[in-house]
Amino acid sequence: MANKMLGRDDHYMWAAIEEAQKAALVGEVPIGAVIVYEGEIIGRGHNLREHSQNALLHAEMVAIEEANAVLHSWRLTGCQLYVTLEPCVMCSGAIVNARLDRVVFGARDPKAGGTKTLYEILSDNRLNHQVDVTEGVLADEASQLLKTFFRAARNRRKAAKKIAQDSN
Amino acid sequence: MANKMLGRDDHYMWAAIEEAQKAALVGEVPIGAVIVYEGEIIGRGHNLREHSQNALLHAEMVAIEEANAVLHSWRLTGCQLYVTLEPCVMCSGAIVNARLDRVVFGARDPKAGGTKTLYEILSDNRLNHQVDVTEGVLADEASQLLKTFFRAARNRRKAAKKIAQDSN
Numbered sequence: 001m002a003n004k005m006l007g008r009d010d011h012y013m014w015a016a017i018e019e020a021q022k023a024a025l026v027g028e029v030p031i032g033a034v035i036v037y038e039g040e041i042i043g044r045g046h047n048l049r050e051h052s053q054n055a056l057l058h059a060e061m062v063a064i065e066e067a068n069a070v071l072h073s074w075r076l077t078g079c080q081l082y083v084t085l086e087p088c089v090m091c092s093g094a095i096v097n098a099r100l101d102r103v104v105f106g107a108r109d110p111k112a113g114g115t116k117t118l119y120e121i122l123s124d125n126r127l128n129h130q131v132d133v134t135e136g137v138l139a140d141e142a143s144q145l146l147k148t149f150f151r152a153a154r155n156r157r158k159a160a161k162k163i164a165q166d167s168n
Numbered sequence: 169m170a171n172k173m174l175g176r177d178d179h180y181m182w183a184a185i186e187e188a189q190k191a192a193l194v195g196e197v198p199i200g201a202v203i204v205y206e207g208e209i210i211g212r213g214h215n216l217r218e219h220s221q222n223a224l225l226h227a228e229m230v231a232i233e234e235a236n237a238v239l240h241s242w243r244l245t246g247c248q249l250y251v252t253l254e255p256c257v258m259c260s261g262a263i264v265n266a267r268l269d270r271v272v273f274g275a276r277d278p279k280a281g282g283t284k285t286l287y288e289i290l291s292d293n294r295l296n297h298q299v300d301v302t303e304g305v306l307a308d309e310a311s312q313l314l315k316t317f318f319r320a321a322r323n324r325r326k327a328a329k330k331i332a333q334d335s336n
Contacts, residue, residue, distance in 0.1 A: 054233060055242040055266035056224070065222060074223040089289055090265050093258025093282065098223035111296065114261065118294055119287070121257055126286055128279065 009104050012036050012082040013138040016106075019046040019059060020084045020145050026051060030145045033059035033083040035067040035076065035100075042079070043067030059083060060091040064098050075099045084142035086135070089114035092121035095131055102132040106142030177272050180204050180250040181306040184274075187214040187227060188252045188313050194219060198313045201227035201251040203235040203244065203268075210247070211235030227251060228259040232266050243267045252310035254303070257282035260289035263299055270300040274310030 012034055019032025023046035035043035045062025049055065060083050068074050080102040087095060087105065092114035095103055103115065103122060114121050115133055122131040180202055187200025191214035203211035213230025217223065228251050236242050248270040255263060255273065260282035263271055271283065271290060282289050283301055290299040 049242050052236075053240055053242045054236045055244070056229060056233060056236075056262055058265075061224060065224060068220075068222045068224075072221055074217050074221045076223070088261060088265065089282075089295070090258055090261025093256055093261050094224055097226075097256065097258050114257075118292075124286075127257070 009082070009134065009137045012041070012080070013084070013104065013106060013142075015041060015044070016059075016082040016084050017138065017141055017145065019044055020142065023047045023059070024145065024149050030149050031059045031083070031085045033063040033081060035063045035079050035081050037067070037071065037076075037079045042070040056090070058088065058091050060087055061094055064094055064100075068098070077101065080104065082137075084138075084145065085109050086113035086117060087115050088112045089119060089121065092119065095122060096127055096129050099129050100131055102134070104134045104137050106135075106137055107139045107146070108135065177250070177302065177305045180209070180248070181252070181272065181274060181310075183209060183212070184227075184250040184252050185306065185309055185313065187212055188310070191215045191227070192313065192317050198317050199227045199251070199253045201231040201249060203231045204248045204250065205235070205239065205244075205246055210238040224258070226256065226259050228255055229262055232262055236266070245269065248272065250305075252306075252313065253277050254281035254285060255283050256280045257287060257289065260287065263290060264295050264297050267297050268299055270302070272302045272305050274303075274305055275307045275314070276303065 015034045016032045020030040024030035028047045028050055031047045033045050034041045043063035043066035045059040047059050048057040067076055076098045079100050081100050082104045084106045086109040108117050110117055122133050183202045184200045188198040192198035196215045196218055199215045201213045202209045211231035211234035213227040215227050216225040235244055244266045247268050249268050250272045252274045254277040276285050290301050
């Protein structure tokens with residue numbers, strides 16, 4: 001049973017990683033999320049902050065909006081969210097507000113994590129809903145995507161600087 | 169100077185209360201928000217969760233999305249948000265993510281407040297941005313709106329129950 005669960009979590013996390021790869025392709029920080037209801041993916045999202053110039057469009061938020069629309073309900077009872085990086089404070093609050101059952105994330109976010117690292121919003125019993133959390137699913141793959149993205153960004157900056165210096 | 173500031177805060181909070189009244193008119197919990205940039209209101213929002221069946225559509229979120237669109241920027245540097253009720257965790261996180269300068273709210277939210285009551289997210293210096301907070305502006309007016317709304321909802325439920333009993 002444990003193996004079966006793990007296999008299922010891996011399966012949906014790969015779908016979230018696919019979403020993260022879509023973000024990377026358009027130059028956004030590669031974070032992706034999917035929402036699963038009764039075994040089916042009903043919401044997908046990737047980080048779109050720069051393209052949209054909308055501060056709210058984190059992967060999780062895009063996926064929640066889509067799942068709300070699919071179920072015609074702001075309540076996502078019975079749903080699980082898979083996301084490559086630990087949700088930030090905004091997204092953790094949104095997950096509570098949307099009444100999701102469970103969140104599975106890949107890597108921790110040491111700078112902004114609202115689910116385990118800086119806050120434990122999803123298990124705060126002062127709030128009117130609590131959410132089960134599983135962490136570390138395909139964490140290396142999720143981290144690698146981010147590392148590759150930021151390394152490429154640094155290299156682009158270095159190359160641009162060199163071109164500027166050479167042309168002086 | 170202090171009086172002038174207070175006068176200005178009252179002025180924008182009345183605009184937020186007008187937004188809250190729009191929510192009440194359509195049967196939504198009456199919470200309203202506006203965002204001000206260089207003295208001008210560039211974002212307005214009221215709670216639309218039930219009508220939209222979208223868990224994210226709190227007043228603050230609607231106002232942030234509009235301000236992002238008006239400024240063509242996810243960064244709301246130089247902006248102030250006025251909201252009738254203390255922001256929840258999601259909205260507090262969104263306010264940090266959008267880099268607002270200042271938040272002014274009316275009444276505290278003892279059950280879900282993320283800015284003063286349960287959390288102090290806007291002044292958390294572990295996060296990459298801090299936001300000035302002023303509370304208690306037109307708090308009585310904001311609370312009264314909520315009390316009136318919930319009293320009317322209770323009365324409607326009582327009346328419906330009585331009709332059901334009488335028809336038995």
